[in-house]
Amino acid sequence: VFKLEITDSNDDSQEGSANITPNIGMPKESESHDSLVAGGTEDLVTPCISNGSANVNPPSSSPPTEISVSLPCPGGLDDAAPVPQDVGNNDCLASDDRRELVDPISTNSRSLVTAPKNQLTTNAIMTVHNVNDITKGEEKVKISWVNNINDDFPPSFHYIPRNIVFQNAYVNISLSCIGNEDCCSTCMGNCVLSSESCSCANKTGGGFAYTAEGLLKEEFLDECIAISCNPKNCFYCEDCPVERSKNDDCSEPCKGHLRRKFIKECWSKCGCGKKCGNRVVQRGINCNLQVFLTSEGKGWGLRTLEDLPKGAFVCEFVGEILTVKELHERSLKYPKNRKYTYPILLDADWESGGVRDKEALCLYAASYGNAARFINHRCLDANLVEIPVEIEGPDHHYYHFALFTSREIAAQEELTWDYGINFDDDDQPVELFECKCESKFCRNMKRSSSKFNHLFMVTCKNLFLFQHENCDSSPFLESFSVWPRGRLHF
Numbered sequence: 332v333f334k335l336e337i338t339d340s341n342d343d344s345q346e347g348s349a350n351i352t353p354n355i356g357m358p359k360e361s362e363s364h365d366s367l368v369a370g371g372t373e374d375l376v377t378p379c380i381s382n383g384s385a386n387v388n389p390p391s392s393s394p395p396t397e398i399s400v401s402l403p404c405p406g407g408l409d410d411a412a413p414v415p416q417d418v419g420n421n422d423c424l425a426s427d428d429r430r431e432l433v434d435p436i437s438t439n440s441r442s443l444v445t446a447p448k449n450q451l452t453t454n455a456i457m458t459v460h461n462v463n464d465i466t467k468g469e470e471k472v473k474i475s476w477v478n479n480i481n482d483d484f485p486p487s488f489h490y491i492p493r494n495i496v497f498q499n500a501y502v503n504i505s506l507s508c509i510g511n512e513d514c515c516s517t518c519m520g521n522c523v524l525s526s527e528s529c530s531c532a533n534k535t536g537g538g539f540a541y542t543a544e545g546l547l548k549e550e551f552l553d554e555c556i557a558i559s560c561n562p563k564n565c566f567y568c569e570d571c572p573v574e575r576s577k578n579d580d581c582s583e584p585c586k587g588h589l590r591r592k593f594i595k596e597c598w599s600k601c602g603c604g605k606k607c608g609n610r611v612v613q614r615g616i617n618c619n620l621q622v623f624l625t626s627e628g629k630g631w632g633l634r635t636l637e638d639l640p641k642g643a644f645v646c647e648f649v650g651e652i653l654t655v656k657e658l659h660e661r662s663l664k665y666p667k668n669r670k671y672t673y674p675i676l677l678d679a680d681w682e683s684g685g686v687r688d689k690e691a692l693c694l695y696a697a698s699y700g701n702a703a704r705f706i707n708h709r710c711l712d713a714n715l716v717e718i719p720v721e722i723e724g725p726d727h728h729y730y731h732f733a734l735f736t737s738r739e740i741a742a743q744e745e746l747t748w749d750y751g752i753n754f755d756d757d758d759q760p761v762e763l764f765e766c767k768c769e770s771k772f773c774r775n776m777k778r779s780s781s782k783f784n785h786l787f788m789v790t791c792k793n794l795f796l797f798q799h800e801n802c803d804s805s806p807f808l809e810s811f812s813v814w815p816r817g818r819l820h821f
């Protein structure tokens with residue numbers, strides 16, 4: 332439904348004359364979100380959005396033409412990191428590629444034909460976004476986006492369905508690393524239906540985490556929720572990789588990391604079939620999700636378009652795999668007032684000690700990520716809970732950061748998880764935001780008018796009610812607001 336005129340960028344006289352003439356309007360939630368594809372066929376033009384530049388690639392027979400569009404990026408690539416050039420096949424997890432990595436922010440690409448934003452109509456900019464599917468076909472399901480609030484577009488980023496190593500992260504995925512005790516090579520069919528527990532079940536803590544229906548077992552899930560709700564489940568490293576990465580003389584003591592329960596899924600060296608019930612996270616996103624602009628001022632968010640039962644896998648938090656040292660080095664490259672919004676520490680195994688720099692990993696999803704990068708924070712009573720999932724091998728330094736529903740979620744509800752952010756700690760590269768989660772348990776006590784009379788703390792089996800006349804001065808809440816969780820804060 333689009334007419335696209337692309338002018339050869341090699342012709343100097345035509346510079347800046349790439350015209351996109353769409354003839355449809357902004358999508359509304361009620362409308363069907365057909366693909367916005369220039370020329371009417373997805374093959375003709377492949378929009379690739381990177382750091383606010385929309386690169387529109389014509390068919391291979393034509394010379395490459397790129398249109399640089401200044402896209403509005405709320406909370407997105409304004410904190411963009413250097414983007415690895417040619418990260419290669421997404422199927423390949425570990426890349427040993429040591430080619431020079433170029434920061435596109437400082438790169439002056441000669442192949443760009445720059446059309447200032449004010450010369451492009453809103454609809455023209457929209458042609459580089461696919462409202463029908465932000466995944467660009469990378470997932471089994473499509474994930475649409477809508478904005479019923481204003482004319483903003485979702486931030487630009489590369490959609491990747493699986494984590495990708497940036498450069499130095501040691502992610503050792505090899506068959507030789509998987510011993511017989513680490514997999515169930517003698518199993519057949521569906522392990523979850525078997526009466527005997529196999530080594531993968533034992534690695535999960537004695538039994539499978541999943542039911543035959545593919546949901547988390549209630550007991551396992553409740554234990555995970557209880558762990559993430561209890562600050563006592565924190566451990567403190569003697570030699571914390573985060574503090575070590577700062578490489579300065581006055582490094583602070585470890586701020587704490589959460590102890591977690593792992594899930595071990597069956598994998599390629601196991602004898603069971605591809606449809607084994609102990610392979611959930613590795614199958615990827617399976618539910619109907621949508622990116623939308625929130626009305627509370629949290630920026631973009633992710634919601635479900637279908638009812639979800641308790642214990643359902645929603646998505647993995649996917650991003651670049653960086654060492655914490657690399658993340659720190661990136662943070663030094665950017666102005667002091669710019670902080671990161673998307674790092675997640677993979678610190679669940681640091682208690683074992685002796686974690687080398689190349690093994691202290693985090694995920695970073697500003698430039699490369701999946702739908703999870705849109706999930707907003709909610710203090711304590713979020714509807715998702717994160718669980719480390721080991722798939723490819725027994726290496727606990729690298730694991731998948733999977734998000735499961737902590738309760739039933741109705742269609743149209745926003746998906747949230749507790750980032751574990753410490754709103755009182757300014758000494759962290761993560762951007763501290765004014766929390767608008769609207770939870771009764773909001774830890775952002777510096778927010779205006781946060782006066783709570785009740786604090787509920789739900790554990791797996793118990794409900795405690797703490798009643799305070801004035802919670803702002805309560806010692807309990809004091810400790811609550813400096814609660815170390817070891818994820819977004821460091």
Ligand SMILES: C[S@@+](CC[C@H](N)C(=O)[O-])C[C@H]1O[C@@H](n2cnc3c(N)ncnc32)[C@H](O)[C@@H]1O
Binds near residue numbers: 632
């Ligand atoms: C991982 S991103 C989530 C997606 C983001 N809202 C966006 O528009 O791209 C985290 C950022 O979202 C915003 N955010 C998340 N949860 C929030 C909350 N409860 N209140 C206010 N802002 C929030 C903050 O700017 C935070 O740095």
